[in-house]
Amino acid sequence: MxxxxxxxxxxxxxxxxxxxxxxxxxxxxxxxxxxxxxxxxxxxxxxxxxxxxxxxxxxxxxxxxxxxxxxxxxxxxxxxxxxxxxxxxxxxxxxxxxxxxxxxxxxxxxxxxxxxxLPRATWTIVSMVYTQDRLEDFIDALNDVDNEGDHVPELVLAGAITRIAAFDTVHPIVAYQLSYLGTADEVEPYTARFRQAGPISVTTAENVAYNDYYIATSNGYNQTTCQKDKNISGYAISLPRYNKTAVRTTFNYFSDLTLDARYITSVWLLESYGSRGVRTQDYGATAIPPAERNLPVLTVPITWWAGDSAEAREKAEKYGKLMRASLAAGEHETTESSHVYLNYAMGGESLEQVYGVKPLSKLRALKHRYDPTNKFRFYMPLE
Ligand SMILES: Cc1cc2nc3c(=O)[nH]c(=O)nc-3n(C[C@H](O)[C@H](O)[C@H](O)COP(=O)(O)OP(=O)(O)OC[C@H]3O[C@@H](n4cnc5c(N)ncnc54)[C@H](O)[C@@H]3O)c2cc1C
Missing domain, CATH: 3.30.465.10 (Uridine Diphospho-n-acetylenolpyruvylglucosamine Reductase; domain 3)
Incomplete structure (x- = not known):
């Protein structure tokens, strides 16, 4: 293509x-x-x-x-x-x-x-780092500011748990970014809430133009996130909010796994890009399942590892499953809590989990009509 x-x-x-x-x-x-x-x-x-x-x-x-x-x-x-x-x-x-x-x-x-x-405003990007002893305080701040996705569209929340030896040589740390379409003064009320959680580092980039935004957030074409040819596994789940106990359990698994040097560059993504714009759409107009719009938190422990051994893959997958299960267990009060974003699925999820129960039956009927011999089945196939 x-x-x-x-x-x-x-x-x-x-x-x-x-x-x-x-x-x-x-x-x-x-x-x-x-x-x-x-x-x-x-x-x-x-x-x-x-x-x-x-x-x-x-x-x-x-x-x-x-x-x-x-x-x-x-x-x-x-x-x-x-x-x-x-x-x-x-x-x-x-x-x-x-x-x-x-x-x-x-x-x-x-x-x-x-x-x-393009809006006249440029982006402000506030980057914060927390050591593991502040994990629960950080999660409280994140849940408060995210407000189950119902926050101003100018605010974008994203970050990761990973290992950065310059901050902590023993445990993973939280590296988190608030992006705001506006000035540092405008984002300050949100930054202040995150400061209460006790970051060890806060840095701010101001006046970031939209065409520079992706490099400024380390998502550029030549940056680590875009590297190819790595061994990779990721076990995503969508959530209404973070559960502190579940996050701590998952953190312990992630910490344990990444003590093994083969997995040291792994990242556990914590993403909440904001839900107001996605919830005002007509839910029935697309095949996107309702849970995708209702659950604002998209989180995925992504494991990268060196070497090609079956044992290394098995270990990555074992921990991936444990981490997803512990995150899901923290949110049993919602029936949508086992939803997995289709584009982040690994292949082991049920079709109901990624496509949603109601869209799935309509999708299957359309599949029989438009692709009766199932030619298009490369990724999370309907058949
Ligand atoms: C580094 C990275 C960053 C990501 N960031 C985001 C993000 O910000 N938001 C998000 O929602 N997801 C994100 N994802 C997940 C992403 O949505 C999926 O990995 C997606 O499938 C990538 O599409 P691709 O075309 O680049 O890759 P490919 O692997 O080439 O394609 C993915 C799937 O789409 C099909 N496809 C591709 N082109 C066409 C076409 N023209 N017609 C029909 N089918 C086609 C392929 O057959 C395949 O099934 C990211 C993934 C990675 C690896």
């Missing part, structure tokens, strides 16, 4: 046409030059369409919903080789399925997504 690189802003400036192989960096930079932005994933190295077909979490989701909510139309090559146009009025059932389970239905050769004027 990588040769399908066209990007054309339409004359009214509210929609851009994108080729099926365009990566995030190219679209972000091209639109920025024209004073525009679009809802994309965070990392410069993923495609635009890959994340979108499974939903598409974004720093702009608090304003505009998921990437999939911003799809206007798509041209799709079906399993029988036919190329069809899909939109709210052309093959609307396929258009529904594309937005949430799209990789099961065809190859998107080009698509159109909404664009928005």
């Amino acid at each position: 990588r040769k399908m690189q066209q990007i054309e802003l339409e004359s009214n400036g509210t929609v851009v046409q994108v080729g099926g192989g365009v990566l995030q960096r190219l679209l972000t930079q091209t639109l920025y030059e024209k004073g525009k932005q679009a809802v994309t994933g965070l990392c410069e190295c993923t495609s635009i369409i890959g994340p979108l077909l499974g939903g598409g979490h974004s720093v702009l989701q608090g304003f505009y919903g998921y990437a999939a909510d911003n799809l206007v139309s798509a041209r799709v090559v079906l399993a029988n080789g036919e190329a069809v146009a899909t939109s709210a009025t052309e093959h609307p059932d396929l258009f529904w399925a594309l937005r949430g389970a799209g990789h099961n239905f065809g190859i998107v050769t080009s698509f159109r997504i909404k664009t928005y004027d």
Whole structure:
């Protein structure tokens, strides 16, 4: 797909046409030059369409919903080789399925997504580090500020638990970032709450332009997050909020695993990009399961390791399962708590967990119609 690189802003400036192989960096930079932005994933190295077909979490989701909510139309090559146009009025059932389970239905050769004027404001990024003795205080602050996803769209919360020897040579630490579309003064009320939790380091980057945002948050094309060819496993779960006891249990597993030097670069992601924009969308208009919109916390212990042995993979997977189980056990009061974001799934999850019970039955019927011989089954296949 990588040769399908066209990007054309339409004359009214509210929609851009994108080729099926365009990566995030190219679209972000091209639109920025024209004073525009679009809802994309965070990392410069993923495609635009890959994340979108499974939903598409974004720093702009608090304003505009998921990437999939911003799809206007798509041209799709079906399993029988036919190329069809899909939109709210052309093959609307396929258009529904594309937005949430799209990789099961065809190859998107080009698509159109909404664009928005770049705001005048720039980003402020506050980076904080906590040692493990402050873990519970940090989680309290995070739950308070996140407010189950119901916070201003200008605020984006993301970070990780990982090992950084400069801060702690014995335990993992929490490295967390508040991004705010606005000034340091405007983000201060939120920063103040996190300061109460006792970080050992706070640094602030101001006036970060949108086209520099992804490098400033270490999600740039040439940065660690985008490195390829690593052994990787990740056991994600979506939650309404963090449970302190569950986080501590999970932290102990993560700490234990990463004491083994092979796993030392592993990261446990703690993401809450904001839910207001995703909850104001029509829940029935896309195949994205309701739990994806209702559960604001997206968390995934990602294990990276050196060496290719089966034993190393088994150990990573064993710990991954333990960590996900302990996070899930902390939230038994909600029936949606075993939901896993499709784009973060490993393959061992049930289809109900990733696609949702109600969307799944409709998706299966559409699959029989559009891909009866199950040609598209590379990732979390419906069949
Ligand atoms: C470094 C990194 C950062 C990430 N950041 C985010 C993020 O910010 N937000 C988020 O929601 N998710 C994120 N993810 C998860 C991401 O959504 C999935 O990994 C996604 O599948 C990546 O898509 P891709 O096209 O880049 O990769 P690929 O592995 O090439 O494709 C992924 C899937 O989409 C299918 N696909 C790709 N292109 C097409 C097409 N044109 N037509 C039909 N099917 C197609 C592929 O067949 C495959 O099933 C991230 C993943 C990584 C590795």
